[in-house]
């Protein structure tokens with residue numbers, strides 16, 4: 001029986017992993033390739049899964065929520081993978097959380113129960129050209145997080161520098177230099193909205209197994225690792241109508257700890273998907289039909305304080321004309 005090729009999509013919060021996954025699923029649909037997807041979210045709420053599910057046969061997606069596949073959710077991964085592999089997809093994509101260490105995930109997918117069913121084709125790491133150079137300042141005191149972002153670059157077989165529409169040529173060069181410091185060998189491509197060439201991802205030569213084995217032998221045995229030591233997430237339900245301005249004002253109040261926010265919100269103009277990466281906020285009309293919410297992810301978020309602030313701000317209908 002031929003083994004199913006697996007692609008791991010890694011990269012920090014908001015770098016463009018889900019955007020890449022959607023592009024890859026479009027390519028699969030055009031080429032009549034039958035994909036399966038394993039997704040992981042740090043929080044209990046599955047914001048991206050909904051839109052991805054719509055692009056797949058129902059049974060071809062599994063989700064690991066409320067934790068990180070590389071740390072406290074390892075045991076669930078084998079079960080989810082066995083379920084997906086039993087459906088005999090042509091290819092399997094695993095989208096990691098933004099704070100996952102891909103090397104740890106490689107360890108869990110190369111255990112004996114799975115090894116005869118799949119083979120790791122590539123670890124693809126996507127970096128956010130706009131923000132990557134400032135991460136080291138943001139995470140100054142969190143060594144685990146700094147180590148994880150470096151590791152994501154270090155173990156990649158293929159590196160994508162995304163969001164090039166938001167940076168100058170000079171900044172692109174600086175990002176490339178940073179990547180080369182951590183990873184001297186793997187190809188680097190530059191993209192906007194994760195628009196990759198199918199040949200680069202699916203047909204270029206893979207060096208993953210060899211390189212990852214090399215890296216693993218460097219590991220300190222029994223080292224206790226967590227990739228997201230101080231990362232916290234909170235999901236906040238919204239039962240009233242609001243405005244983009246009011247939501248952005250709320251996010252600004254918690255800006256110093258916030259890395260990422262996303263959700264579906266009911267605003268004056270209708271239902272919108274909101275995506276916030278560091279300081280940048282995007283709003284897009286959405287056909288989402290569920291209950292409205294906002295998820296916030298950040299370093300040492302004071303979840304009790306945030307919850308109280310949210311309830312104070314959005315408990316009563318607060319929509320005003322201006």
Ligand SMILES: Nc1nc2c(ncn2[C@@H]2O[C@H](COP(=O)(O)OP(=O)(O)OP(=O)(O)O)[C@@H](O)[C@H]2O)c(=O)[nH]1
Nearest residue numbers: 013014015016017018019098162163192193275282
């Ligand atoms: N301007 C710009 N925005 C982008 C680009 N790529 C992605 N985005 C936006 O960045 C936001 C985050 O993209 P995602 O694909 O959700 O990022 P992610 O890595 O999956 O995020 P997490 O799952 O939270 O880690 C979304 O609003 C995207 O539309 C790009 O090249 N340029």
